[in-house]
Amino acid sequence: MIEIRNLTKHFGNLTAVKDVSFSARKGEVLGFLGPNGAGKSTTMKMVTGFLTPSSGTAMVDGFDVQKDPLQVKSRIGYLPEGAPLYGDMTPLSMLKFVAEVRGIPAGERNGRIADVVGKVHIEGVLDQRIDTLSKGFKRRVGLAQALVHDPEVLILDEPTDGLDPNQKHDVRQLIREMAQEKCIVLSTHILEEVPAVCTRAILIADGALKFDGTPLEMQLMSRRHNAVALTVRAGGGHDIAALSRIEGVDAVDQVDAANGFESFLLYPKDDVAILAPLSRVAHENNWEVEHLSVEKGRLDEVFRQITSTGA
Numbered sequence: 297m298i299e300i301r302n303l304t305k306h307f308g309n310l311t312a313v314k315d316v317s318f319s320a321r322k323g324e325v326l327g328f329l330g331p332n333g334a335g336k337s338t339t340m341k342m343v344t345g346f347l348t349p350s351s352g353t354a355m356v357d358g359f360d361v362q363k364d365p366l367q368v369k370s371r372i373g374y375l376p377e378g379a380p381l382y383g384d385m386t387p388l389s390m391l392k393f394v395a396e397v398r399g400i401p402a403g404e405r406n407g408r409i410a411d412v413v414g415k416v417h418i419e420g421v422l423d424q425r426i427d428t429l430s431k432g433f434k435r436r437v438g439l440a441q442a443l444v445h446d447p448e449v450l451i452l453d454e455p456t457d458g459l460d461p462n463q464k465h466d467v468r469q470l471i472r473e474m475a476q477e478k479c480i481v482l483s484t485h486i487l488e489e490v491p492a493v494c495t496r497a498i499l500i501a502d503g504a505l506k507f508d509g510t511p512l513e514m515q516l517m518s519r520r521h522n523a524v525a526l527t528v529r530a531g532g533g534h535d536i537a538a539l540s541r542i543e544g545v546d547a548v549d550q551v552d553a554a555n556g557f558e559s560f561l562l563y564p565k566d567d568v569a570i571l572a573p574l575s576r577v578a579h580e581n582n583w584e585v586e587h588l589s590v591e592k593g594r595l596d597e598v599f600r601q602i603t604s605t606g607a
């Protein structure tokens with residue numbers, strides 16, 4: 297549905313997006329990750345036709361956004377950064393306006409509006425001025441306007457930004473519900489969102505693509521993947537030197553010491569399993585083990601690793 301090739305955008309001397317290529321299919325929820333200023337919004341604006349690329353192409357459903365902008369725009373629902381709305385309109389009047397602008401035939405407008413209003417649950421506020429609505433309701437109205445024409449492609453720029461945990465949960469739920477029949481690209485810097493809603497993740501930093509893969513593949517890149525967390529009663533002779541000598545252990549960090557217990561994180565060499573040798577050593581030395589678990593890896597660590605070293 298989306299095919300982006302060598303997309304680049306210069307703003308004067310600044311290259312906000314550098315030679316970015318990726319594609320996305322129907323049924324995919326693509327998480328577009330990166331620190332603030334990485335170029336996420338700029339990329340989305342080029343895909344949706346709001347900004348002209350300096351070079352490269354963006355195709356949606358086979359149409360080039362520069363050659364066939366109307367064909368592209370008719371297939372896309374777009375929630376821009378900050379979800380701007382017309383504050384002095386009501387959700388109902390704004391949705392009627394958007395439905396008309398989107399070219400939905402007059403006889404079908406009310407049906408389409410009722411459908412999206414039900415999807416985003418804004419039945420109770422349809423006649424209230426938008427600028428008096430809570431942030432959560434405003435975001436839902438923003439989503440409703442992106443959905444009115446039932447687009448095949450949804451581009452959502454930080455759809456959960458600034459929402460409370462319940463509102464975030466609702467928006468993620470809605471995205472998951474729509475995922476099968478659409479191609480969804482959403483930007484976020486909230487990493488917990490990635491395994492929760494995305495089937496794939498793309499990471500950009502300084503305008504350049506750094507990673508493209510599944511959330512699981514991203515987790516596997518974490519130094520903590522297959523690391524072992526150990527908490528043991530103090531005084532059993534289990535110091536860092538002793539732990540480091542265990543077969544397969546590359547490095548050891550002491551992470552905590554409290555209430556007579558000490559906690560360590562043991563990193564494996566080349567991802568090897570170190571739980572068994574560690575258990576054996578603990579048993580042989582009669583260490584009083586309080587906690588032992590294998591770590592899955594942390595996305596925040598990979599995010600920092602990739603975006604700070606320029607790897």
Ligand SMILES: Nc1ncnc2c1ncn2[C@@H]1O[C@H](COP(=O)(O)OP(=O)(O)O)[C@@H](O)[C@H]1O
Nearest residue numbers: 307310312330331332333334335336337338339
């Ligand atoms: N219209 C513009 N003019 C000049 N610089 C811009 C413009 N829009 C964005 N930028 C710059 O481009 C970079 C990428 O911005 P943006 O795409 O908004 O990042 P993100 O959405 O990942 O936070 C930033 O350094 C930003 O300041």
Ligand SMILES: [Mg+2]
Nearest residue numbers: 336337338377
């Ligand atoms: Mg942005």
